[in-house]
Amino acid sequence: MTDTFPKTARNKVKRLPERGHYDIATIYPIVDAALICHVGFVLDGQPFVITTLHARQGDTILLHGAKGSRLLHHIQSGGEVCITMTLIDGIVLARSVFHHSINYRSVVLFGTGAVIADEQARLQALEAFTERLIPGRWQDARQPSALELKQTTIVAVPIASASAKLRSGPPGDEAEDYDLPVWAGVLPFHQIAGAPLADPQLRPGVEIPDYIRDFDLRG
């Protein structure tokens, strides 16, 4: 595997190309930091975009869902997908309306996939999904039964092409606007975890584990 995806018509960042990146050192950390992805696919010429959880194993994106899922069936049939992840880092407040923007990190991945059939690989994939939600959970929760495993479809999509697009830092205004008496800067966004809410049906005496109490989204 190369450490940079070739620029092609499909993955090339056309608008503001200076914000485009093609190296996995930039792309994969964004994939891993995003909790969800938006998967685009084509059915009868019509575009669909579905929100789902993902996990990354090396150069492959794992998706999962119930048997009968339209998206997973599409992938199983060899259909192409475009997988996009976006992290918002803040609002960019320029002196001019025109240069307002957001700071963000986004990736766009392309590929076709296949169902994972091997039972050991399927269990490893489910562990990856669970540990992505909150590290430490797989060992603590009840593991999947044979029936639950049977109800779950897992697909692997090797990343055939990809790019990242990022914006960071202060606004870029027109030279003549810097003298305007308008406040300019960045309003940063953070996603944080609030206090855990115990299930009303939680068995008495079950303490909250450290890996949940100390979980830091920004970690």
Added chain:
Amino acid sequence: MTDTFPKTARNKVKRLPERGHYDIATIYPIVDAALICHVGFVLDGQPFVITTLHARQGDTILLHGAKGSRLLHHIQSGGEVCITMTLIDGIVLARSVFHHSINYRSVVLFGTGAVIADEQARLQALEAFTERLIPGRWQDARQPSALELKQTTIVAVPIASASAKLRSGPPGDEAEDYDLPVWAGVLPFHQIAGAPLADPQLRPGVEIPDYIRDFDLRG
């Protein structure tokens, strides 16, 4: 305009249909709460999903960008889009791995659109985009020049079909799992704004306006 979108093959929530909603009273607040959207479209049979800012005017989604944008050109040519917005509300920690989930609010919108040509409507659209980022900004920042207006393409996509899908509340475990000594509940997520970062080139003496200092993302 109806206040509920008809269920069709295109917008019907197939998986977990009890989480599906078709009324604008559910759908539009999610559209308005999402800062960004993921727009899917088809070019030469290939799916693309682009992240962009949006604004809603009544039953229409506004998108904007630079002249020459592939997405905007596609819409200008009458091409279909699927616009998906997703808000993450928390991680759902069930006793079993199988019932882990996230709490979320998502919408999927379908339609075709057209470029807005009328200058007054274009200015109103830019005001809507700016006020969505941070209310109060349009009157404070420098308004678009004729040249900047010329460089910006704005399209309107009337919402032809739509659905929302939501999950909230505690985990739903198998009856026999409630006795397990596993902590279960929800880890809520919040997106918050941090302290504003002034542009290093900010003109001395320009105070931060109240509408930025007091901005609350959760508002």
